[in-house]
Amino acid sequence: xxxxxxxxxxxxxxxxxxxxxxxxxxxxxxxxxxxxxxxxxxxxxxxxxxxxxxxxxxxxxxxxxxxxxxxxxxxxxxxxxxxxxxxxxxxxxxxxxxxxxxxxxxxxxxxxxxxxxxxxxxxxxxxxxxxxxxxxxxxxxxxxxxxxxxxxxxxxxxxxxxxxxxxxxxxxxxxxxxxxxxxxxxxxxxxxxxxxxxxxxxxxxxxxxxxxxxxxxxxxxxxxxxxxxxxxxxxxxxxxxxxxxxxxxxxxxxxxxxxxxxxxxxxxxxxxxxxxxxxxxxxxxxxxxxxxxxxxxxxxxxxxxxxxxxxxxxxxxxx
Amino acid sequence: xxxxxxxxxxxxxxxxxxxxxxxxxxxxxxxxxxxxxxxxxxxxxxxxxxxxxxxxxxxxxxxxxxxxxxxxxxxxxxxxxxxxxxxxxxxxxxxxxxxxxxxxxxxxxxxxxxxxxxxxxxxxxxxxxxxxxxxxxxxxxxxxxxxxxxxxxxxxxxxxxxxxxxxxxxxxxxxxxxxxxxxxxxxxxxxxxxxxxxxxxxxxxxxxxxxxxxxxxxxxxxxxxxxxxxxxxxxxxxxxxxxxxxxxxxxxxxxxxxxxxxxxxxxxxxxxxxxxxxxxxxxxxxxxxxx
Amino acid sequence: xxxxxxxxxxxxxxxxxxxxxxxxxxxxxxxxxxxxxxxxxxxxxxxxxxxxxxxxxxxxxxxxxxxxxxxxxxxxxxxxxxxxxxxxxxxxxxxxxxxxxxxxxxxxxxxxxxxxxxxxxxxxxxxxxxxxxxxxxxxxxxxxxxxxxxxxxxxxxxxxxxxxxxxxxxxxxxxxxxxxxxxxxxxxxxxxxxxxxxxxxxxxxxxxxxxxxxxxxxxxxxxxxxxxxxxxxxxxxxxxxxxxxxx
Numbered sequence: 001x002x003x004x005x006x007x008x009x010x011x012x013x014x015x016x017x018x019x020x021x022x023x024x025x026x027x028x029x030x031x032x033x034x035x036x037x038x039x040x041x042x043x044x045x046x047x048x049x050x051x052x053x054x055x056x057x058x059x060x061x062x063x064x065x066x067x068x069x070x071x072x073x074x075x076x077x078x079x080x081x082x083x084x085x086x087x088x089x090x091x092x093x094x095x096x097x098x099x100x101x102x103x104x105x106x107x108x109x110x111x112x113x114x115x116x117x118x119x120x121x122x123x124x125x126x127x128x129x130x131x132x133x134x135x136x137x138x139x140x141x142x143x144x145x146x147x148x149x150x151x152x153x154x155x156x157x158x159x160x161x162x163x164x165x166x167x168x169x170x171x172x173x174x175x176x177x178x179x180x181x182x183x184x185x186x187x188x189x190x191x192x193x194x195x196x197x198x199x200x201x202x203x204x205x206x207x208x209x210x211x212x213x214x215x216x217x218x219x220x221x222x223x224x225x226x227x228x229x230x231x232x233x234x235x236x237x238x239x240x241x242x243x244x245x246x247x248x249x250x251x252x253x254x255x256x257x258x259x260x261x262x263x264x265x266x267x268x269x270x271x272x273x274x275x276x277x278x279x280x281x282x283x284x285x286x287x288x289x290x291x292x293x294x295x296x297x298x299x300x301x302x303x304x305x306x307x308x309x310x311x312x313x314x315x316x317x318x319x
Numbered sequence: 320x321x322x323x324x325x326x327x328x329x330x331x332x333x334x335x336x337x338x339x340x341x342x343x344x345x346x347x348x349x350x351x352x353x354x355x356x357x358x359x360x361x362x363x364x365x366x367x368x369x370x371x372x373x374x375x376x377x378x379x380x381x382x383x384x385x386x387x388x389x390x391x392x393x394x395x396x397x398x399x400x401x402x403x404x405x406x407x408x409x410x411x412x413x414x415x416x417x418x419x420x421x422x423x424x425x426x427x428x429x430x431x432x433x434x435x436x437x438x439x440x441x442x443x444x445x446x447x448x449x450x451x452x453x454x455x456x457x458x459x460x461x462x463x464x465x466x467x468x469x470x471x472x473x474x475x476x477x478x479x480x481x482x483x484x485x486x487x488x489x490x491x492x493x494x495x496x497x498x499x500x501x502x503x504x505x506x507x508x509x510x511x512x513x514x515x516x517x518x519x520x521x522x523x524x525x526x527x528x529x530x531x532x533x534x535x536x537x538x539x540x541x542x543x544x545x546x547x548x549x550x551x552x553x554x555x556x557x558x559x560x561x562x563x564x565x566x567x568x569x570x571x572x573x574x575x576x577x578x579x580x581x582x583x584x585x586x587x588x589x590x591x592x593x594x595x596x597x598x599x600x601x602x603x604x605x606x607x608x609x610x
Numbered sequence: 611x612x613x614x615x616x617x618x619x620x621x622x623x624x625x626x627x628x629x630x631x632x633x634x635x636x637x638x639x640x641x642x643x644x645x646x647x648x649x650x651x652x653x654x655x656x657x658x659x660x661x662x663x664x665x666x667x668x669x670x671x672x673x674x675x676x677x678x679x680x681x682x683x684x685x686x687x688x689x690x691x692x693x694x695x696x697x698x699x700x701x702x703x704x705x706x707x708x709x710x711x712x713x714x715x716x717x718x719x720x721x722x723x724x725x726x727x728x729x730x731x732x733x734x735x736x737x738x739x740x741x742x743x744x745x746x747x748x749x750x751x752x753x754x755x756x757x758x759x760x761x762x763x764x765x766x767x768x769x770x771x772x773x774x775x776x777x778x779x780x781x782x783x784x785x786x787x788x789x790x791x792x793x794x795x796x797x798x799x800x801x802x803x804x805x806x807x808x809x810x811x812x813x814x815x816x817x818x819x820x821x822x823x824x825x826x827x828x829x830x831x832x833x834x835x836x837x838x839x840x841x842x843x844x845x846x847x848x849x850x851x852x853x854x855x856x857x
Contacts, residue, residue, distance in 0.1 A: 049416050051423070100599045105357050105419045109549060110598045113591040116546060124585040131584075175712045175721070182709040185698035192658065192692070193761055194684035194713040234542065238427065245420075284431040291427030298420045299410065 010158055014151050023150045025267075029259045030157035031218070035236070036243035036255030037164035038212040043241065044249030045171060046204045047184030049104070052111030053212060053240050055093075055118045056086040058231030060213025065134050065220050066127060075145035079217045086213015087206045094205035098198050103187070112234070119232035133227025136220060145221045153222045160218065161256065164211060169252045180204055181250070242290060245297050248306025257305055265289060321579060328458040329579045330572055335460060337571020338468035339529050341475060343544065344551035344563040346522030352558030353495040353515040354411050359422035362545025363429035364520055368395050368527035369536035370437060376444045376531070383446060385466070388528040395524025400517035408513060426541060433538040441537040449532055467529035474525050475564065478518075482560075491515050495558065547574070550594040556607025565605060611636050611796055612657075612688075612765055617666035619649075619656055626652040628820035629666065634765065639787070639797040641811035641828075643804075645841055649820040650800045651693055654769055658690045659683040670765070684713065687764035691754040691771055693800075697742035703729060704738040706753055710760030725760055732756045732786055748779045752786075759790060766790065768799040772806045784809050816840065 010030075014023045035057065042048045060082035067078040097110055122128045140148040147153055171177035182190040183197045191197055220226045239262075247258025266286040273282025301307060321329075343365060350358045371391055375382040382390075402425075410421050451462040482488035493501040494511045502508045551570045555562020570590065577589030597604060612634040619627040626649045634640045642650050655661040657668050659680040667676045670686055678686075689710075698706050707725035708718075715721050729735055732752045737745065742753060751771055758766060768787070772780050784806050791797055791810075801807045807814060808828045816824040816831055818840035824831045831837050835847035842850075 049420075096599055100602065102598060102602070105415050106598055106602060108416065108419060109357075110595055113546065113550075113594045113598075116591040117588055117595070120585065120588040120591070123587075124582070173718055175716050175718070178705065178709055178712055178721075181701060181705070182698050185700060186696045188660070188680075189692065189696035189698065189757075190709065191680040192660075192684060192690050193710045193757060194681050195709070196679075196681045238423070282435075284435040287431040288428050288435070291424040291431065294424035294427065295406075295421050298417050298424070302417075 007162065011155075014154050020150055023154050025263065027150060027154045027157050027222070029263050030154070030161045030256075031215070032239055032243055032263070033256040033259035034157060034160045034164050035212060035215050035240045036247070036259055037161070037168055038208050038215065039240035040168060040244045040249060040251075040255050041171070041211070042205055042208040044244055044251070044254065045168075045177060045184065046180040046201060048201065048205065049108045049241070050111040050237070051108040051234075051241070052113070052115030052237055053208075054232055054234065054236040055111065055115040056089055056209040056212035057216045057219070057236060058115070058118050058122065058228075059089045059209075059216070060086040061216030061220050061226050061231050062122060062128055062134075063213070064217040065136060065226050069134055069136060070127065074143070075217065075221060076143075079145070079214065082217040083210045083214040086216070087210030089213070090205040090207070090209020091202060093209075094202035098201050112237070115232050115234065115237060119228045122228035122231055128228070131228060133225055133230075136224040136226075138224055145217075146224070150222075153218070156218060160215070165252050165256070167207075167211070172252065176200070176203070184250075238290075242294055244304075246293060246304055248304030251304070251306040254304055254306050261305065262290065262293075265293065324457050325579065326576070327456065329575045331455050331458040331460055332464070333572035333575030334568055335464040335468045335571070336575065337568040338471040339526050339567075340547060340551055340571050341564050341567030342471045342522050342526040342529070343548050344555065344567045345475060345478065345560060346519035346526075347548045348552045348555065348558055348560065348563045349491075349522070350516055350519040351552065353491055354407075354512050355415075356407065356411055356418050356422070356516075357415070357549075358516075358519065359419055359545065360425040360429060361422075361519075361523070361548050362543070363426040363433075363541035364395075364399075365523045365527060365544050366433060366536060366538065366541040367429055368520075368524045369531055369534070369540065370433060370442070371395075371524075372527050372531045373442050373444055373536060384444065384528040384531045385470070388470075388525060391528050392521050392524040395527075396517040396521035398517075399520025399523075400513050402520070403513040403516035407516065408509065411512065426545070430538055430541050437538060439538060441535045443535045444531050446532050461533060463532035467532065470529055471526070474522075478522070479560065487511075487514065491518075546594065547590055550590050550597070552604075553594055553597045553602070554604050556604030559604070559606035562604055562606040611671060612798065613667075613669040614653075614657065615667045615669070617653065617656055617663050617668065619652055619661060619663045625820045627656065627663070630817070630820070630822055631666075632815050632822065632825070634796060634798050636796065638812045639791055639799065639810045641807045641814045642798065642800045642817060643802070643807060643814060644817035648817040648840075650817050651769060653817065654690060654767055654800060657683075658688065658767060684761060684763075687762075688767060689758035689761045689763035689765075690767035691751075691758050691769055693769040693773070695747075695750040695754050697745070697750055697753055699741070699743040701742055702739050703734055703742060703745070703749075703753060703756075706742050707734075707756045707760045710757040713761040725756075728756045728760045731789070732759070733782065747774050751775065751783065755783075755786065755790075759795070763795060765796045765798065768797060768801075770800050770802060772801060772803040775803075777805065780806055 013026055039050065039053050043050055063085040064075060064078035064082035067073040067081060068075045093111065093114060097107055102110055123131050128134065138146065140146045179190065179195050179200050182195060183200060187197050243258035243262050244255045246261055247254030247256065269286040269289045270282045273279055273285040297304060347358055347361050350356055368391060371394065372384050372387060375387045376384060410418050446463065448462055452459045453462055453465055482492060490506050490511050493506060494508055498508060547570060551563060551566040554569060555566030573589050573593055578586035581588065614630060614632045616629045616631055617627055618625065618629050630653060644650055652661065656663040659678050659682065662677055667674060669675065670688060675683060675686055698709065704725055707729050708721045711721040711724040726738065729738055732755055734749065734752050734756055737749060745753060755771060772783055775783065780803055787797060787810055811828055814826065814828050814831050815822055816837050823836045823840060824834045838847040838850060
């Protein structure tokens with residue numbers, strides 16, 4: 001019931017706040033929530049904290065963009081290829097890392113290195129136009145996956161966000177999700193109960209990578225520009241991690257709540273900062289606050305904001 | 320193909336840079352060995368130290384980086400010590416990943432504080448002897464690089480002596496080996512851990528002074544350095560000094576030769592690739608203990 | 611049912627398990643006892659697939675399971691508990707047991723039903739919604755048992771499931787294990803708590819320094835001089851014989 005109201009509220013948002021600015025902010029929040037949700041699948045549910053999730057985003061983004069600009073493919077058709085590319089990357093990283101038995105911090109660091117490899121490769125290949133980046137020719141027609149009015153991207157982001165939440169919710173009610181949670185809590189015990197943790201973790205990373213890659217396409221279609229630092233920069237990895245951890249890793253609503261909170265906090269910090277004398281660009285200040293929030297969450301609220309709620313409803317109804 | 324002269328020059332320059340990387344890596348491996356912390360803020364702290372060197376060099380102070388070495392090193396030690404006491408110490412007993420996230424948060428704060436206060440411009444310092452070159456066999460090496468290399472190794476030797484000959488050094492090694500046991504024989508473990516972290520950061524202070532004559536600094540420098548440092552420590556083995564020494568030199572050469580062979584852009588792939596290969600094939604590194 | 615033959619495992623030159631052979635039949639409870647450090651848990655770990663043995667074989671229901679990974683061992687019908695309990699800390703008791711129940715079904719409803727059934731059977735009914743890390747030690751031991759039982763195993767390996775429990779709690783668990791046996795599950799248990807061994811086991815193997823030194827009924831091995839020596843030290847058997855029970 002509450003969920004329906006929530007969805008309606010989000011759908012009504014662009015009609016209440018009509019300005020392009022507000023709609024774009026809405027897009028950013030929902031899009032960050034979507035990407036965060038893809039991180040949530042691996043990091044929140046399976047406990048695979050990744051520091052380089054942006055690599056899936058970048059691989060997806062470059063796939064659909066190159067197919068579009070260099071091979072003339074229609075971006076809607078290229079979109080699933082982006083998801084496939086992201087899924088394949090997830091599968092590859094999963095197979096290699098888990099075969100080698102990497103977990104915890106080692107896994108986090110190897111994903112970081114993989115993203116860096118992606119950045120360097122994108123910076124060096126002619127097909128990606130290197131550091132110059134790729135400009136997608138503006139041709140604002142729906143058939144071309146470009147919308148002049150940002151409201152369409154807002155709804156697209158909303159749809160993706162809801163889809164991701166639905167997938168994650170399903171996860172909490174299926175065997176796959178239960179197994180991922182078991183692996184997260186105690187991998188040895190999970191194996192003793194018949195769970196092939198290698199296979200499940202690879203499946204998880206593949207799913208996460210595919211969804212994240214799909215997000216890459218959406219981003220490029222909106223901003224019509226892609227370069228290696230956007231595609232593989234560590235900032236996005238951190239943002240995905242942060243919105244999920246603030247909201248609550250391993251929960252359905254976590255990334256959305258976290259994204260909202262993060263952006264609001266960022267806005268406030270930026271406004272406060274810009275109002276200080278002599279300050280021309282307060283953007284880094286808001287990121288400083290993000291860093292502090294990350295520390296605070298890890299230190300005091302490891303279950304995120306959703307953790308505050310679940311402590312109250314301790315009498316969770318039976319399965 | 321590359322001619323032997325160019326290759327040799329690349330090798331020599333790589334070793335020169337590698338010497339300084341050793342210093343950076345030694346700090347990281349010390350922190351890991353004693354505190355079992357993967358200090359993600361290592362690169363950012365180095366960047367901060369390099370800015371300190373820059374500001375000391377600027378008028379009105381006008382300090383030469385080599386002259387500033389003791390000051391920056393001492394300052395870095397104090398900063399690290401306080402940082403441990405104020406923040407990191409509280410979390411060093413929990414899960415591995417938590418402290419990684421905390422130091423990630425710290426690095427984000429430091430990087431963006433630098434961006435905010437120092438702007439995104441890269442800064443370099445000009446020392447009068449920067450252009451002086453020395454022949455090392457067929458290779459031409461910038462004098463500051465050679466001096467920095469020698470200084471880095473000298474500091475490593477000093478640090479090694481400190482660790483083996485002094486009481487504090489022995490206490491540190493005791494805590495690294497067996498924390499509980501060290502506590503039982505009366506060692507102030509928390510104090511030792513804070514000092515160890517301080518020493519790790521002091522290494523960064525020294526490295527900053529040795530890097531600035533021939534490098535540049537910008538708020539994003541932290542990223543590159545942290546990956547280099549991690550790769551060296553992974554290659555050498557977490558917690559191993561010998562490993563940091565060998566690893567640093569190897570990585571310096573890999574970076575240099577990689578740049579020569581693959582070009583400036585693609586050459587950057589060398590380090591993350593080495594890191595990935597080590598983790599996949601031999602996570603304990605050359606000298607590390609099995610985890 | 612279970613045939614272990616000449617199983618050996620060394621760690622850096624020290625033989626933790628030294629050519630151990632044992633059998634567990636189709637309808638019995640067998641106990642494995644021995645002084646601390648004898649190699650019991652290592653033996654379990656080898657059987658359950660967590661450690662790879664250096665030599666020897668393990669056969670279960672006629673097929674060779676030596677060296678299979680833990681999840682395959684579970685698929686064959688062997689479930690184990692851990693000496694130090696390994697709950698899924700942040701999941702509820704129900705969710706914990708459901709992970710085990712999911713071994714035989716994909717359907718959530720069925721897994722939940724099975725989990726509830728097993729939980730009530732082991733006295734965890736009132737705590738179904740409690741977080742696993744909020745349980746007492748006794749509760750966590752039962753949870754280990756419930757989780758393993760939910761996988762519908764044919765053979766249950768229990769590693770010191772009584773450790774740390776007071777005599778009343780031990781009696782409860784003993785009754786549960788008997789009920790489990792009555793339900794058709796074969797049990798091989800490592801135990802220090804002799805009360806449990808004597809009440810439950812038909813046969814007992816004694817492991818000392820990695821080797822089986824005795825094998826028989828609880829009464830027989832209690833009188834075995836070699837066993838007494840293993841526990842009480844060299845010459846203890848002779849001293850006991852000479853001076854009665856107060857040697």
